Amino acid sequence: MTAFDLLSEPIRKYIRDQRWESLRPIQEAAIQKIIATDNNYVLISRTASGKTEAAFLPILSKVNFKGKGVKVLYISPLIALINDQFMRVEKLCEYLDVPVTKWHGEASKGAKDRLIKAPEGIVLITPESLEAMFVNKPHNIHHLFSTLEYVVIDEIHSFLGSDRGIHLQSLLQRIQKVNTGKFSTVALSATVSDENKYAELKEFLGDPEHTKVIRDTTPKPINAVFKYFERGNSELPLDLLKDLYIRTRDSKVLVFPNARGKVEEVAVKLKKLSEKVGGHANYFSHHSSVDKEVREYVEFFAKKSTHENFCISCTSTLELGIDIGNVDEVAQIDATHSIASLIQRVGRSGRREGKSSNLFLYATDRWSLLQSLACWLLFKEQYIEPISMTQKPYDVLVHQLLSMIKGASGITLTQLLEDVRSNAAFKNISAEETTEIINHLTEIDFLEKLRHEYIIGIEGEKVVNTKDFYTLFHTPVFFRVISQGVKIGELPLSAQTIIDENVYLSARIWTIKDIDYKSKKIEVLPAKDGKKPLFFGDAADTAPKIREKMLEILISDEKYDFMDEPGQEMIRQMRKYFSIYDIRSYQTDRPLFSGNDKLKFYSFTGSKVNRTLSFILNRVGIKNQLQENESEFELDFSKKSEFLSLFKDLNLNHVNFDDALTELIENSPETLNFSKWGIYLPLNYQAQLLKNRYFDFEGCNEFIRNLNFIENK
Structure with a gap:
């Protein structure tokens, strides 16, 4: 039976009306697999190859939309992408008489109210709007999504390896918890590495064993x-x-x-x-x-x-x-x-x-x-x-603890620890670590303990009760730009303004x-x-x-x-x-220039390794400056012998940098600006966050271990 034959008659009529000569390769493969199994799937295919239809054609043919509740949840990184996809999905769903609802800050309130009154069909949403629902109207989560059958994640590569991705992972786990069955996930991407056979990608969807990748390599x-x-x-x-x-x-x-x-x-x-x-x-x-x-x-x-x-x-x-x-x-x-x-x-x-x-x-x-x-x-x-996945996302945990407690209007420590333990996004964070973070949040009045339950504290209310709470990324302070009463746009406030x-x-x-x-x-x-x-x-x-x-x-x-x-x-x-350098291997050999009272080292490695290397050199008294091109270090010429001897037996596994990182945060708190929620962690956890996300000590250690300096002739 062909992929086209597997589709429901309304969907086949849609395809005929669009006058498609044939299905795209990614659509052929996805239809066969999605209709036949309940696995999670990741569809990888170049831009404009029909991935959206590859997901929705089989899902719409398979799902029974007559039951109560939202059946398909489409998650997008951008409101603009939701607005764009809404027209495509709505046109497709007209053939099935299935309603489609946009849910974001700019969407129609009337459409949202109708959905709450009678949950059905398909909802298109961003992670931030989903978070707002968990915080402000947690009862709606169960009401809307308890019979959810499919989640479609568009542009999944934009989430991977980021706080926003961990946030989404946590939200999906929390939705699964209220689900009476088990929903399947279909993720779409044009750009995902196949290194380690997509292990991180499968892990992200929470069920690696039942997650399959379909890739069109045309x-x-x-x-x-x-x-x-x-x-x-x-x-x-x-x-x-x-x-x-x-x-x-x-x-x-x-x-x-x-x-x-x-x-x-x-x-x-x-x-x-x-x-x-x-x-x-x-x-x-x-x-x-x-x-x-x-x-x-x-x-x-x-x-x-x-x-x-x-x-x-x-x-x-x-x-x-x-x-x-x-x-x-x-x-x-x-x-x-x-x-x-x-x-x-x-x-x-x-x-x-x-x-x-x-x-x-x-x-x-x-x-x-x-x-x-x-x-x-x-x-x-x-x-x-x-993909570089964060093993211990302490900062995202801070945000989700506040979200869980706010949504529950009070929760015991036992239940809170169980909710974190059962959430795959935080599987590498121990109960002891979670408890320590909860205690710190209580000390800084982000949380308050009333008898056996935790509630949001005075300082926490100031943060949780703002629109900015729903996001995991920093929202810069934007000023409206007006010319003679007409809004032109917005600009971030800076020293240059x-x-x-x-x-x-x-x-x-x-x-x-x-x-x-x-x-x-x-x-x-x-x-x-x-x-x-x-x-x-x-x-x-x-x-x-x-x-x-x-x-x-x-x-x-x-x-x-x-x-x-x-x-x-x-x-x-x-x-x-x-x-002037006799470089034989681009993987291990690195140029070192000395002359005219100048010492230059060309690292040719990644940004995080460069930052780590610069930090280590400064820590041992070798002043250095990483140039804008991020491949060239300028060093103190008088320290050449120390610089060379430093790398002979250096093993970062034997060096404790915790005190140095703590000192760095205390002296330069802006170093932690990459993490919106990291500043609310205990200081030792801030240091760990800095070590694992801003620096790359493991990568730097490997770089140093294989490093072979080639001096100029």
Whole structure:
């Protein structure tokens, strides 16, 4: 029996009405498996390969929606993605007369009320909205989801290896606890590493033995062009922007710079170039600071523009699977921090069947060029960074303890410990550790003990009773940006936000005229003074494999026909510079330059290992500075002999860094800013969090153990 024949008649009619010539490979495979078993499944296939339908076609054919309660819960990392998928799922469900409800902060209250009154059908939600339900209306969780049969997690790679992912894992475990049966999970992704045979991914879904991976490995043709333009200052080179304009003026394009400020700079300057030569006016910016209505208009315009060309300069807000229609080309300005991110961005073009993806990659400095090349070559080798799962997420536990206690309106220690013990997200945290954290939360008045039960304490109420409580990630303080009564967007408050300074926002340049701190409002006017605008940047960690690949490129003589001559020349220059080192192995050999009273060490390893290495060196009295390229350490020349001897017998397994980490937190509490809830942990647990998440002592120890210094000739 074919996959099509296994589907219910209403679903088959839907497919016929859509005039699909055939099912996609991932759909064929998923239908056969999901209908036949109750296993969990992870569907891995390139962007725009039909993964959403691969999940919903068999689920809708299999589930009986006539019973009470929500039967399918779709979880998305983005509200915008929910709004986008809602239309697709609703259209499909019309053939079954199954209601679909959006549930998030911007969704219709009337639709939510109808669902509460008569729970049924499918609900589309974010983890944060689910958390809000647990905290504020816990009875609704049982009322809605006690007969849940399927959970669909979209873009699961965006959750893995993060606090937000552990949070989602915990929420799903808590839903399972109120479920009268056992729901199955179908997760969707375009970018998940197969290292260790997806062990971490299966573990994430809570039942590795009954979790199967279906992967469509069909390759998609990608045309790549690498171009190099040296950046002389903080602004992008004009020649780069001119080249980008010429290459994309007659296309539908997404441009991905690596920071919101650069996004705005690209949109503004390309628009000006277009105006000068009489080109189209459809140049937009799209990122989290742009007003929601403006972002939605940009998405709508792109999706409906069958004949008009456009260019959207964007951050990762358009990296995930929001359908904005047919994009011809993607341009990336400077290196992505990860291969997974590059895959997502490249996949945004050539989404229509039979179309290849097109990538223009522009680099503005030599290290960015080298890292871009390394990411691209690893991508061609089908390498994706492995998932790094947190073994003991103490900070997420703090949040979930507060959530459980608030939702229960009082709970005994025995029950609380049992709820944590039975939650797979915290399986590596002992009852003793949980008790110690509960005692600390009580000491700081986050919790209060009344007889045998714990309730939220005075200080805890201040945190729990805010919208900010529902998220596991830091929400920066954003000020509304207003021009003559019209909202332009939002900007994060920083030391750079100063009256009379210029800022980029919504593809225009504005001058700040007033800042109202009480109402969190910034008044602006269109800029006329020509002053350079401020930039707001973003940073992320890079994996060791990428940096290792960068060194491998430098010791090879391979030529790259997809790179322009200036790029080729810069790679030749870098190779010439590093030819003074007799490097035989890119995995173990590392260059050490000494001369002219300078000592430089090129680590070519990941961000976390670099941080750990820098911390260790400073701790033993060897002052060092890690350069912006994150591959080069500058050291005190007079400490060369100490530096070399340090690594001879160094074994971090025999070194107790707990006191040093505690001291670091006490002296520099901002070091813990990567964790929203870590600051409420006991100090020794904060140190452990820092050790396991900000640093990588195990990876650094392995790096040091295999390290072979190669000094310059």
